[in-house]
Amino acid sequence: MKRLFSSNLWIAFVILAIFIAGQLLGAFAIKHYFIESKFEELQPSLSLVGEEVVKGEKISRTDDFLIKAYDVYGKEIDVYKDGSVPPAAEDEQVNDKLISHLPKVISGKTEAEIREVPGFSSQAIIIGQPLAEGGEVTGGIYLLKEARAYQAALNGFYLVFFVTLAVGTIIILAFLWTFIRQKNELEQMRKDYVANISHELKTPLASIKALTETLADHVVTDPQKVDQYYSIILRESARLEKLIADLLELSRLQHKRAAFTKSVVDANEVLQEAAEPFEILADDMELRFRITEAAQNLPAVYSNKDRIVQVLMILLDNAFKFTPAHGQVTIDAKTTGRKAEIIVSDNGPGISKEILPQIFGRFNKEDLSHTSVGSGLGLAIAQEIMEQLGEKIKVDSKPGSGTTFTITLKRA
Secondary structure (H helix, E strand, O other): OHHHHHOOHHHHHHHHHHHHHHHHHHHHHHHHHHHHHHHHHHHHHHHHHHHHHHOOOOEOOOOOOEEEEEEOOOOEEOOEOOOOOOHHHHOHHHHHHHHHOHHHHHOOOOEEEEEOOOOOOOOEEEEEEEEEEOOEEEEEEEEEEEOHHHHHHHHHHHHHHHHHHHHHHHHHHHHHHHHHHHHHHHHHHHHHHHHHHHHHHHHHHHHHHHHHHHHHOOOOOOHHHHHHHHHHHHHHHHHHHHHHHHHHHHHHHHOOOOOOOOEEEOHHHHHHHHHHHHHHHHHHOOOEEEEOHHHHOOOOEEEOHHHHHHHHHHHHHHHHHHOOOOOEEEEEEEEEOOEEEEEEEEOOOOOOOOOHHHOOOOOOOOOOOOOOOOOOOHHHHHHHHHHHOOOOEEEEEOOOOOEEEEEEEEEO
């Protein structure tokens, strides 16, 4: 709970509370002004009848509204002519309700409300005002009118307000839930990232420390063994240096600090530059490595040469790393419309379904023990480069059927 309110999350709750309060206040405001408008509409008729009642005149029954009048002591004043008294006018419950409001009316306050009244088929609009004679208040008079049409209009307002309130609240809660979920995912990613960095840095450092201590204590005196230890230290140092370089590179890419100047690029030249070091490596690793004729005849593209070479070398490095002896790595290509595609495939063990959706994440490896060679950042770097070039990178793989990476490039 403390973490929840120590973050910016409270702003979302404030917005939700303001929205709900605004909708409710709006509904009440509509009701208030609606009743006020009805009072202004009916008040002239009530004033006219009130003047007649003060003069002692009596009115005839009307189906439009009901008139009730009382003196200051709550005694009912007969306002209807003989034989024209409406049935509702004689209802004791009606009298009790109106008399309960009489003190406010006598004090000079006008009354206007919509409420249930016995004898009416629906709710009634009730307005009241004082009776005065010679400047002195002698009682109060009420006008009651069926509110069926008024209530229907008011219900329409309520429906709009509360539907808007419900939909708006659901939308805000959905965004809030999404925000909380993404926040939790980002927090978990941050923890995993820190844990992975710690693990990746710890392994080579532990090896370097252990070997250095052994050499410093002169535990090993055999020159051949000493040279072997130095060789391991150099290899682990290089591994550590590569990891740090990849972390810095990924950080620069994600903060858009890297330059991505585009120009017309000879695709064949790019492929040859990326493939050259791996052609030598293929013989040492007993792998078949080939560039198809389609790839060799790929048309010029509009991109950044150095960055495309970097991406291809990352993909080739992964392919060589996971392809067993006597396996095959292939660079193929094809063109579709204004796009060219470069395809790097291997016939290695493939990538499991559990790992595939996160393959472009940081430190994601098929070897979850992190014992395989590499920083686990290569594919994350490749994806960042392709995104900033405005291109796509995708992967297709099945366990036991090899892996295929495809990058798109705009044709020149």
